[in-house]
Amino acid sequence: MTESPLAVRPATPEDVAALVRRAHRESIQITVVSGGHGPWSHDASDGMRIELTDLADISIDGTAVQIGGGATWGAVAAALSGEGVAISSGDTATVGVGGLTLGGGIGWMVRAWGLAIDQLIGAQVVTATGEIVEASANENADLFWALRGGGGNFGIVTRFDFDAHRIPGIVHGEYVIGGDAAAVLRTCRDIMRTAPRELTVTYMDVPAMDPSAPAGARLAAVWAGDDADALIAALRPVADSEGVEATVTSPAYRDILLEMPAPAAGEDTPVPPGFIGGNGLFAELDDDLIDRLVAFRAAYPASVVFLRSLGGAFGDVPQEETPFPARSAQWFVMAGGFDIPEMIDDDTRAAILADWRRIESGRLAEYGNFADTERPDAVPGMFTPEAYDGLRAVKATWDPHNLFRRNHNIIR
Numbered sequence: 001m002t003e004s005p006l007a008v009r010p011a012t013p014e015d016v017a018a019l020v021r022r023a024h025r026e027s028i029q030i031t032v033v034s035g036g037h038g039p040w041s042h043d044a045s046d047g048m049r050i051e052l053t054d055l056a057d058i059s060i061d062g063t064a065v066q067i068g069g070g071a072t073w074g075a076v077a078a079a080l081s082g083e084g085v086a087i088s089s090g091d092t093a094t095v096g097v098g099g100l101t102l103g104g105g106i107g108w109m110v111r112a113w114g115l116a117i118d119q120l121i122g123a124q125v126v127t128a129t130g131e132i133v134e135a136s137a138n139e140n141a142d143l144f145w146a147l148r149g150g151g152g153n154f155g156i157v158t159r160f161d162f163d164a165h166r167i168p169g170i171v172h173g174e175y176v177i178g179g180d181a182a183a184v185l186r187t188c189r190d191i192m193r194t195a196p197r198e199l200t201v202t203y204m205d206v207p208a209m210d211p212s213a214p215a216g217a218r219l220a221a222v223w224a225g226d227d228a229d230a231l232i233a234a235l236r237p238v239a240d241s242e243g244v245e246a247t248v249t250s251p252a253y254r255d256i257l258l259e260m261p262a263p264a265a266g267e268d269t270p271v272p273p274g275f276i277g278g279n280g281l282f283a284e285l286d287d288d289l290i291d292r293l294v295a296f297r298a299a300y301p302a303s304v305v306f307l308r309s310l311g312g313a314f315g316d317v318p319q320e321e322t323p324f325p326a327r328s329a330q331w332f333v334m335a336g337g338f339d340i341p342e343m344i345d346d347d348t349r350a351a352i353l354a355d356w357r358r359i360e361s362g363r364l365a366e367y368g369n370f371a372d373t374e375r376p377d378a379v380p381g382m383f384t385p386e387a388y389d390g391l392r393a394v395k396a397t398w399d400p401h402n403l404f405r406r407n408h409n410i411i412r
Contacts, residue, residue, distance in 0.1 A: 007049040013124060013132050013158040016050065020156065021130035023048050024403060031406040032156050034098025035070035047406075052098065055158055060085070063164045069098045069157045077254035085164040086253045088113045091202075093257040098157055103369035103408075104149045104324045106332055108256065111200045111312030112224035113165055115324060117148035118317055122161035125154070128399040132158075146394040149324035149383075151368060152407045153391070154398045169226035172249050172256050173235060175219040179243020181205065182294045185307075187237050188219060189285045192330075197312030198224040199234050205297045206304045217297075226250060276349055277303075277336020277356045279370040280363025281310070281329035289333070292359050296335050300352055302344065303337040323387040325365035334370055335359055368408045379408050 006028070010016045023030050029047030035056060052070030058079045059066040065087065067076055074093025080086050088109030090100045100107075105116025113119060122136035125143065133155075135144040146154050177184050188201060205217035219238060223231040228248055232239070239246040282289065285307070297305045311330050319327045337344065337352040344352075360366075368382040380388050388410075395402075396412040 006047065007051065009051045009054050011054050013055070013126060016052075016055075016126045016156055016158055017130045017132055019048065019050055020126055020128065020403070024128065024130065024401075029406065030403060032098075032152055032404070033096075034152075034157075035072050035096035050156065052096075052156075052158070060164075063166060065162045065164045067097050067160045067162065069159060071097045073097060073100065074254065074257050074259070077257055080164060081252050081254050084166055084168070086167050087119055087162050087164050088116060089257070090116075091258055093254075093259050097160060099152075100369060101160055102147060102149075102151050102157065104322075104367065105369070106308060106310075106314075106367065108200055108222045108253075109165075109224050110308070110310060110314050111195075111197045114313040114317060115149075115322075116162075117322055117324065118313070119162045119164065120148055120160060121163050123147055123157050124159035126156040126158060128155065128401065128403045136161075142394050143398055145321075146323060146391055146398075148322040149387075150391045150394070150410065153395055153404055153410045155404065165224075167224060167253070169250055170253050170256070171223040171226065171228045171231045172251055173219075173221040173223075173231050174247045175221070175235070175238050176245045176247075177217040177219065177241075177243060178245065179241065181217045181297075182290050184217075184219065184238060184241050184244060185285070185290045185294070186287065187241055188235075189290070189331075191234060191237060192309045192311070195234055195309075196230070198227075199231065199309075200224075200312075201235075201309045203307040204305070205294075206306075207302055222256065274339030275336045275372060276339055276352045277334070278360055279332065279334040279367050280360050281326040281365050281367055282331045282333055282363050283326075283329055285331045285333075289359070289362060292355070293333070293335055296355050296359065299355070300337045300344075300348070302340050303352070304335065306334040308332045319384065320386065323383055323391055325383050325387065329364055332367060333359070333363070371408065374406075374408070376409060376411070379410065382408060 008019055031049045033051045035053055055068040056071040057068045060083050063085055073089040073095050088107040090107050101116045125133050125135050127133055133140055201219055201221045203219050208215040221235055232248055293305050297303055315327050317327055366382050391410045392412050395410045
């Protein structure tokens with residue numbers, strides 16, 4: 001185990017347990033960093049920062065996959081690729097397995113295989129008392145239920161057990177939109193209402209940021225399988241839309257995960273600008289919502305709009321089976337402006353927020369993994385009332401003193 005004043009990188013689950021007992025004994029606040037990027041950037045001067053980076057082993061036995069709590073999805077995708085299996089993960093290679101999974105995990109295979117939590121079959125957890133326990137449908141089932149979407153409120157997960165999926169390959173389509181984005185979105189929306197569940201699409205319109213996210217509007221699509229003709233046929237109306245340029249390839253799954261640009265040698269990681277906006281799970285992408293989103297992006301140069309199709313396997317899971325909200329949602333939507341002082345003033349900030357409030361008014365719930373600030377009053381809106389009550393009960397059992405509170409905190 002390596003340790004600076006209060007930033008610690010444990011090497012084993014037993015190290016993690018010892019740190020938790022110390023934090024409990026000395027009343028030290030804990031922040032857990034599970035290997036990837038995320039909004040919880042508390043430094044070591046503000047308590048104990050437990051970095052799980054060294055707990056990153058990946059074990060594969062057929063479709064049974066065990067992953068350390070500090071692994072990143074890029075490493076997982078690379079390890080699984082040679083075995084002909086995959087797990088639906090996020091979009092970015094540097095995202096931590098722990099953070100994404102505990103919050104739900106909307107990824108490229110969400111319509112084919114559901115959320116990351118829908119593939120989770122067990123976990124090893126260090127509890128608030130410093131015990132190491134197993135959680136599954138048959139062992140500590142209440143804890144296992146809470147881990148599948150309730151966030152990091154209930155313990156530190158040092159190992160995730162997944163049931164992966166065999167897959168011969170994937171097909172990736174990219175559709176650069178040079179014309180009427182609203183018309184293309186309507187076409188895509190209509191396709192996805194009856195599309196095969198092998199198909200998941202995203203829409204993104206962003207300003208110039210980095211090579212992984214060039215400026216402009218585009219649709220990206222992934223087909224869970226190696227049938228390129230099926231993807232081409234399903235999205236032909238999009239490809240035939242005026243101003244659209246289509247490219248279809250068959251990469252490895254690991255190669256569609258974005259790589260976040262690293263700072264140059266000797267440079268600190270840049271602090272991202274503030275974000276004015278939010279996200280939501282929506283029952284439908286109706287014409288009014290499409291128009292609002294396209295107008296939002298056009299009104300504010302330093303803004304972003306992102307959508308992902310849901311349905312399919314995502315909606316197969318009964319609502320009460322996991323704490324994740326809004327299994328009836330058909331679309332995930334995010335929109336917001338970057339708070340860059342030299343580009344916007346107070347009036348613009350207020351206008352961006354007002355426009356976002358009008359957009360979010362129709363959402364079913366907020367997705368916690370894309371909520372980048374600690375807002376205690378917003379946490380109940382990330383769950384159904386029944387799920388929130390259930391999470392409070394689990395919190396009272398497993399963390400009655402709220403040791404694990406540097407997250408979207410469940411108040412017991």
